[in-house]
Amino acid sequence: xxxxxxxxxMSVAMIIGLTACSSSENTETAAAAxxxxxxxxxxxxxxxxxxxxxxxxxxxDLKNTFTEANGFDxxxxxSMKNDEQIASAKKFIQDEVDYxxxxxADTAGWDSVLTDAKNAGIKVILFDRTIDAPEDLYVxxxxxxxxxxxxxxxxxxxxxxxxxxxxxxxxxxMGTAAQKGRxxxxxxxxxxxxxxxxxxxxxxxxxxxxxxxxQAVIDSGxxxxxxxxxxxxxxxxxxxALDKNNIAHGVGKDVIVMGFDCNKWALExxxxxxxxxxxxxxxxxxxxxxxxxxxxxxxxxxxxxxIIMDEKGFDAATITQADVDTYGI
Amino acid sequence: MKSGVKFTNIFKKQIFIPLAAxxxxxxxxxxxxxxxxxxxxxxxxxxxxxxxxxxxxxLDSGSELAILAIGMTxxxxxxxxxxxxxxxxxxxxxxxxxxxxxxxxGAEDNNIMEYAMPLIIAxxxxxxxxxxxxxxxxxxxxxxxxxPMVATLIxxxxxxxxxxxxxxxxxxxxxxxxxxxxxxxxxxxxxxxPIIITIVCIIIIMLVLKFxxxxxxxxxxxxxERSARLNGLNPKMIKMLAFIILGICVAxxxxxxxxxxxxxxxxxxxxxxxxxxxxxxxxxxxxxxxxKFSMMSSILGAYAxxxxxxxxxxxxxxxxxxxxxxxxxxxxxxxxxxxxxxDKISKLFKQLKNNKKSGEAKEVA
Numbered sequence: 105x106x107x108x109x110x111x112x113x114m115s116v117a118m119i120i121g122l123t124a125c126s127s128s129e130n131t132e133t134a135a136a137a138x139x140x141x142x143x144x145x146x147x148x149x150x151x152x153x154x155x156x157x158x159x160x161x162x163x164x165d166l167k168n169t170f171t172e173a174n175g176f177d178x179x180x181x182x183s184m185k186n187d188e189q190i191a192s193a194k195k196f197i198q199d200e201v202d203y204x205x206x207x208x209a210d211t212a213g214w215d216s217v218l219t220d221a222k223n224a225g226i227k228v229i230l231f232d233r234t235i236d237a238p239e240d241l242y243v244x245x246x247x248x249x250x251x252x253x254x255x256x257x258x259x260x261x262x263x264x265x266x267x268x269x270x271x272x273x274x275x276x277x278m279g280t281a282a283q284k285g286r287x288x289x290x291x292x293x294x295x296x297x298x299x300x301x302x303x304x305x306x307x308x309x310x311x312x313x314x315x316x317x318x319q320a321v322i323d324s325g326x327x328x329x330x331x332x333x334x335x336x337x338x339x340x341x342x343x344x345a346l347d348k349n350n351i352a353h354g355v356g357k358d359v360i361v362m363g364f365d366c367n368k369w370a371l372e373x374x375x376x377x378x379x380x381x382x383x384x385x386x387x388x389x390x391x392x393x394x395x396x397x398x399x400x401x402x403x404x405x406x407x408x409x410x411i412i413m414d415e416k417g418f419d420a421a422t423i424t425q426a427d428v429d430t431y432g433i
Numbered sequence: 434m435k436s437g438v439k440f441t442n443i444f445k446k447q448i449f450i451p452l453a454a455x456x457x458x459x460x461x462x463x464x465x466x467x468x469x470x471x472x473x474x475x476x477x478x479x480x481x482x483x484x485x486x487x488x489x490x491x492l493d494s495g496s497e498l499a500i501l502a503i504g505m506t507x508x509x510x511x512x513x514x515x516x517x518x519x520x521x522x523x524x525x526x527x528x529x530x531x532x533x534x535x536x537x538x539g540a541e542d543n544n545i546m547e548y549a550m551p552l553i554i555a556x557x558x559x560x561x562x563x564x565x566x567x568x569x570x571x572x573x574x575x576x577x578x579x580x581p582m583v584a585t586l587i588x589x590x591x592x593x594x595x596x597x598x599x600x601x602x603x604x605x606x607x608x609x610x611x612x613x614x615x616x617x618x619x620x621x622x623x624x625x626x627p628i629i630i631t632i633v634c635i636i637i638i639m640l641v642l643k644f645x646x647x648x649x650x651x652x653x654x655x656x657x658e659r660s661a662r663l664n665g666l667n668p669k670m671i672k673m674l675a676f677i678i679l680g681i682c683v684a685x686x687x688x689x690x691x692x693x694x695x696x697x698x699x700x701x702x703x704x705x706x707x708x709x710x711x712x713x714x715x716x717x718x719x720x721x722x723x724x725k726f727s728m729m730s731s732i733l734g735a736y737a738x739x740x741x742x743x744x745x746x747x748x749x750x751x752x753x754x755x756x757x758x759x760x761x762x763x764x765x766x767x768x769x770x771x772x773x774x775x776d777k778i779s780k781l782f783k784q785l786k787n788n789k790k791s792g793e794a795k796e797v798a
Contacts (some may be wrong), residue, residue: 153602154594156700160602278753299698306752308703311694320746323487325468337698344694348617348625349485350477369606369696 143177144397146170146203147196150232152184157367159254161433162232162387166205169390186210193217197224203397206242207232218242229396231389233281239409243400246392248385249412250285254415257362257383258289261330262297264360269299269330272321274342275306276334282385286334286364302328309334311341318345330360336370339363339379354378355420366418368432374420375428381420386413387433447718450770451733454716458740462487462747469747474623483623487743495739496627497686497703497730501710503638504679506719506731507647510655510673512574513723514581515711521592523703526687528599529559531697534612535605552612560684566592567680571673589707594701607695609723616692627689634685637734642728651675655723674752701732712763713738718770 126133148170153163163182172180181192186209196204197220204226208214211234218241221228230245250298260270271291276283283306293299303321307314314333322330324344331346331353333339340362346353346361355377362381363370373379392411399406418427462469472486501519508516533548533555550558566588573584619626642648653661654668663669686706691697715721716737717730741762750758768774 154597154700157698160597173640275752303749304752305744305746305749306755308701308704310704311696311698312494312703315693316490316742317746319490319494320487320743323485323490324747337701340694340696344617347478350475370678 115132118310130251142175143172144175144203144401145177145179145199145201146205146397147181147187147193147201148205149181149183149192149196151209152182152206155184157433158365158385158387159322161359162207162389165388165390166393169394174394181183184209188430189215189339190217193221197221197226197425199225200225203226205393206230206235208235211236215241228394229402231393232387234399244396244409244411246389246396246411246413248415250281250385252285252412253282253289253364253383253385253415253417254286254289255341257286257332257364257381258293260381260417260419261332261362262293266329266360268329269297270302270326271299271330271332272302272318272328272342273304274317274331274333274338275304276338277308278306282364283334286383290332302326307338307341311344314338314341315345318342319348322349322351329358330362331360334364334383336363336365338369339370343373355380366416366431366433368428371418371423371428371432374418375425377420377421381417383417384431386415389413409424437498441494446732447727448730449736449751449775450718450766451716451730451764453769454737454766455733455740458737459746462744465748477618479618479620481618481621481623483618483625487747489625489628491736491743492628492631493625494743495736496631497690497706498709498713498735498739499631499680500634500686500689501679501706502713502717502731502735503634503728504675504682505710505714506717506726507651507675508581508679509711509714509719509721510723510726511651511672512581513655514574515707515714515721516585516676516679517582517707517711518566518570518585518588519593519679519707519710520593520703520705521588521590521596522563522680522683523687523690523706524593524596524697524699525566525599526559526563527691527697528579528596528605528699529693529701530555530688531561531605531607532610533558533600535600535607550614552609554616556684556688559688559724560681562682563687564677564680566694567676567678567683568673571676574676575669593699596702599699605696612692612695615693616689616694627693630685630689634682638728647674648726648728652725656725688758710735711739716763716770719771735753 148166150163150166151159153160167180170245179196179201181189181196183189183192188212189206189209193204193206194217197217204221206228214235214237216230218237222241222330228242230242230247232247234245234247271290273287275287294301303317305317305425307317314337318331318341331339331342332343340363343353343361346359351359353361360381361379362383363379364385366382366384369381370382374382392413396406396411416431418431445558469487472484472488474482475485480639505516505519508514533550534552570585570588573579573587574581577584613631615626617626622629650661650666650671653664653666654671658668687703690703711721713735716732716734717727717732719726719731741759745755745758
């Protein structure tokens with residue numbers, strides 16, 4: 105008897121859990137579509153905002169732009185799984201949204217659902233990530249050029265005119281687009297300019313792994329003067345190892361520290377001249393998306409299909425508090 | 434003759450495998466580059482003399498893993514399963530510490546010093562929170578009889594979201610300079626603080642195992658829950674206790690790691706560390722199905738794993754192949770630590786000895 109009651113209670117709890125999940129995970133409607141007078145209906149499919157600081161900034165940026173006040177009836181769906189994202193896309197198509205904005209979890213598997221969208225007259229705009237699908241299935245894509253990010257950073261490093269380059273290269277999780285782009289530029293410069301790579305290891309985006317990589321080099325007694333970390337966390341880990349071993353770093357010091365992503369705290373480090381360079385990976389795509397939608401609503405044709413965002417690289421020598429406030433995520 | 438018997442028996446000893454792994458790695462390093470073992474005394478940032486070198490780094494970096502291995506061993510022994518939510522719970526505990534003493538950076542509100550608590554209080558709060566999450570896992574396992582891996586899957590999935598929520602989704606940096614003490618050096622002490630904390634933890638657990646019945650009861654429950662109950666033990670409470678102790682270990686490890694970097698990134702903080710901790714337990718030759726355990730072997734297993742990581746880093750193994758190298762070594766170790774293989778090896782040695790003896794006997798004849 106006791107067991108039965110327990111079982112019933114458990115199943116009730118589970119069902120409540122399930123419904124709670126589905127309502128919070130799948131959709132949250134920003135505006136109650138009141139007759140749908142003039143509001144443009146958009147369905148936005150994004151990755152989980154908990155994924156990273158970058159994603160949090162990205163999600164907030166979209167939420168702040170596609171508001172009722174700006175003339176939008178926006179619905180959001182978050183998932184890091186492709187199949188869940190596709191299910192949300194299907195739901196948005198049924199809801200007859202005008203635009204479908206998509207940051208896909210995975211590059212494959214989108215053909216059929218996007219064909220459905222096209223047949224329903226829904227315009228699909230990709231942001232942040234591209235997919236492997238025929239180009240006519242979407243009207244535009246707004247993306248970061250990771251190769252360019254790496255190139256900007258490497259060009260900056262070249263411009264420093266050091267007498268020798270002994271680089272500790274801390275890579276992101278191997279095979280990710282960000283890692284490939286940011287590593288590619290370094291590898292090219294090593295081949296062309298004769299830079300010396302002291303060590304090249306993956307830190308999996310994690311401060312602790314990066315710290316161990318740098319510590320191993322220091323313990324081996326090898327000398328280095330540049331740390332090229334492919335995100336801010338790993339740069340932070342590397343700096344922790346430098347601090348621990350009393351190695352001066354920053355502007356005009358022994359070791360140049362480079363990071364990516366422009367976290368606010370990282371830009372503060374630049375401002376304090378503890379780091380030298382931080383490359384941006386722009387999460388603020390909504391202005392580009394807004395621009396595209398406005399053009400399409402006005403009946404214009406887009407001049408280009410793939411829009412590459414403007415991304416900056418900050419130098420500790422020139423960064424200002426205003427930059428930190430504007431670009432810090 | 435007697436030493437020969439002991440020699441063959443050592444293969445049966447549980448502690449042999451992690452020890453052998455460490456000795457093997459040490460030998461490899463000795464052959465490739467003897468300077469691996471050099472320990473220097475040099476100035477740190479604050480002008481104090483501190484020890485540095487690969488060996489010190491292994492002890493330092495392996496701290497979190499060794500502490501987690503303590504809790505994971507107990508959980509494994511008592512419940513016959515593993516807690517895979519350790520990394521996520523670490524992110525929660527770390528976030529609590531940072532939130533309690535932290536300085537918040539956000540898009541709208543710069544620099545809010547919300548609680549600004551003393552370090553020790555913040556740490557104790559994190560311990561309590563972490564124990565509660567441990568108790569949650571423990572309750573699911575012992576009272577609801579859910580498989581440990583399934584029960585802890587809940588926090589594994591949700592933990593990082595909770596961590597994010599604790600810090601209100603903001604990047605938090607701690608500006609308090611004394612916050613570094615737990616993760617780096619105490620002023621005037623030449624040994625990195627994590628090493629000291631780990632030694633203290635090891636001493637505490639060894640004393641607890643020696644002077645209380647925790648070890649015996651845990652093993653009894655792990656071997657046979659029913660007979661444990663028939664003998665007057667309460668298996669549910671003992672399983673709960675194991676998870677709560679792991680919770681304490683998690684909070685200590687989180688405190689160390691968050692103090693190393695003075696900040697926390699909830700998405701990558703302690704990522705996959707639960708797998709390393711489980712591996713440490715396995716490398717220690719403990720049965721992952723529960724029952725008998727050797728705490729010291731697990732701790733040595735953790736250091737063996739860290740030794741391997743540091744060795745591969747100093748060898749500059751290609752980054753995309755690093756996990757494969759690691760896996761290769763781990764497979765070897767795990768296979769050798771399997772009881773059947775160990776039995777075979779010790780039998781083989783005995784046979785060799787006997788052959789030799791009979792050979793000698795023949796010669797004499």
